Amino acid sequence: MHTPVTIIGAGLGGLTLARVLHVHGIPATVYEAESSPSARAQGGLLDIHDYNGQLALKAAGLMDEFHAIVLEGREATRVLDRNGTVLLDKPDDGKGGRPEVQRGELRQILIDSLPAGTVRWGHKVTDVRSLGGGRHEVTFADGATVDTALLVGADGAWSRVRPLLSAATPEYAGTSMVETYLFDADTRHPAAAKAVGGGMLIVPVQGREIFAHRESGDTLHTYVALNEPLEWFADIDFTDPAAARARMAREFEGWAPELTALITDGDTAPLLRPQYTLPSGHRWDRVPGVTLLGDAAHLGPSNGEGANLAMLDGAELAEALAAHPDDTEAALTAYERVMFPRSAEVVTFEGAEEGLLAMLMEEQAR
Numbered sequence: 001m002h003t004p005v006t007i008i009g010a011g012l013g014g015l016t017l018a019r020v021l022h023v024h025g026i027p028a029t030v031y032e033a034e035s036s037p038s039a040r041a042q043g044g045l046l047d048i049h050d051y052n053g054q055l056a057l058k059a060a061g062l063m064d065e066f067h068a069i070v071l072e073g074r075e076a077t078r079v080l081d082r083n084g085t086v087l088l089d090k091p092d093d094g095k096g097g098r099p100e101v102q103r104g105e106l107r108q109i110l111i112d113s114l115p116a117g118t119v120r121w122g123h124k125v126t127d128v129r130s131l132g133g134g135r136h137e138v139t140f141a142d143g144a145t146v147d148t149a150l151l152v153g154a155d156g157a158w159s160r161v162r163p164l165l166s167a168a169t170p171e172y173a174g175t176s177m178v179e180t181y182l183f184d185a186d187t188r189h190p191a192a193a194k195a196v197g198g199g200m201l202i203v204p205v206q207g208r209e210i211f212a213h214r215e216s217g218d219t220l221h222t223y224v225a226l227n228e229p230l231e232w233f234a235d236i237d238f239t240d241p242a243a244a245r246a247r248m249a250r251e252f253e254g255w256a257p258e259l260t261a262l263i264t265d266g267d268t269a270p271l272l273r274p275q276y277t278l279p280s281g282h283r284w285d286r287v288p289g290v291t292l293l294g295d296a297a298h299l300g301p302s303n304g305e306g307a308n309l310a311m312l313d314g315a316e317l318a319e320a321l322a323a324h325p326d327d328t329e330a331a332l333t334a335y336e337r338v339m340f341p342r343s344a345e346v347v348t349f350e351g352a353e354e355g356l357l358a359m360l361m362e363e364q365a366r
């Protein structure tokens with residue numbers, strides 16, 4: 001038996017793995033750097049797809065809990081040009097396969113589904129090393145150690161476990177997001193709220209895209225994707241919100257005011273989020289007793305698939321371990337054989353966006 005499975009990272013991927021292992025009666029411990037489930041805002045909407053994220057939730061036996069947190073109407077999509085002209089306005093007809101949930105609520109469902117004590121909060125991994133024979137030693141920031149026969153790196157982009165398997169490191173993808181929120185938008189920012197509508201807004205301008213979502217209540221959450229080198233952003237002082245807003249406003253001069261309001265009227269300081277990726281098709285040769293999932297394995301462009309893929313990885317790894325109770329290496333080989341090509345297929349940021357737009361336009365034309 002694979003006892004206990006040691007998972008580093010309580011993101012959606014690591015938690016899904018722990019949950020599906022639990023469904024199959026396999027114990028696991030999840031070590032998480034953050035001090036508690038609420039240590040960091042988990043902001044943002046995630047659309048959970050029927051072809052990956054939802055399959056993981058089915059395997060986790062959590063579909064009822066998932067349906068209970070779906071935000072109705074959020075699959076509506078509007079596409080506007082920079083002048084505010086509506087190119088597409090697709091209402092949510094309830095038949096879409098990508099319902100939206102708040103990330104924090106989804107994470108909480110997974111946490112609540114685990115036996116008490118499964119997640120060890122406040123355990124930041126600082127080092128991992130091979131002990132030979134498929135065993136590994138994990139060292140935490142306080143100097144404590146555990147050793148394990150099965151180690152899973154679910155510790156995201158800057159994984160501490162990845163170097164056991166691969167020399168690859170994330171590189172800047174050439175795009176950074178600037179993130180803002182508008183609260184009570186229907187009353188305080190009505191023009192911007194109308195532009196966004198009931199779900200998602202895309203303004204597909206090459207190198208200056210706007211993506212905005214209506215979250216719970218009438219909060220608008222905006223990401224502006226700017227294709228610029230890191231040095232370009234270094235010249236903007238994001239510690240000075242007013243200066244950063246003014247600098248952003250310059251990039252959107254002449255755009256419809258209801259669109260620029262999403263960036264310049266933010267109720268939160270603009271937050272810079274540079275995008276990093278691992279090489280496309282990242283993979284490794286089998287190393288006994290250790291594997292990766294989610295962003296640790298295949299950090300990709302922000303195309304709305306990352307969290308969904310991480311959850312599917314977690315579910316499939318658990319199922320592979322359950323299917324090979326006495327042969328960990330056979331389980332890891334079976335998991336990686338499917339995971340590598342799937343993650344390599346994940347399309348590029350631009351490709352994903354163009355694909356989504358083409359699909360929406362086609363539907364509209366029908």
Ligand SMILES: Cc1cc2nc3c(=O)[nH]c(=O)nc-3n(C[C@H](O)[C@H](O)[C@H](O)COP(=O)(O)OP(=O)(O)OC[C@H]3O[C@@H](n4cnc5c(N)ncnc54)[C@H](O)[C@@H]3O)c2cc1C
Nearest residue numbers: 009011012013033125155156294295304305306307308310
């Ligand atoms: C701005 C933005 C928007 C996005 N929008 C979407 C979207 O709409 N849909 C979608 O599917 N994906 C989206 N993604 C991608 C998605 O967030 C990731 O792909 C997903 O979170 C990966 O899950 P994970 O479990 O692999 O890693 P993570 O969610 O990164 O979780 C890793 C966990 O490991 C912990 N950890 C890290 N280092 C250590 C350590 N040394 N010791 C212990 N614990 C550690 C972290 O604290 C964290 O809890 C978005 C990403 C960004 C940046």
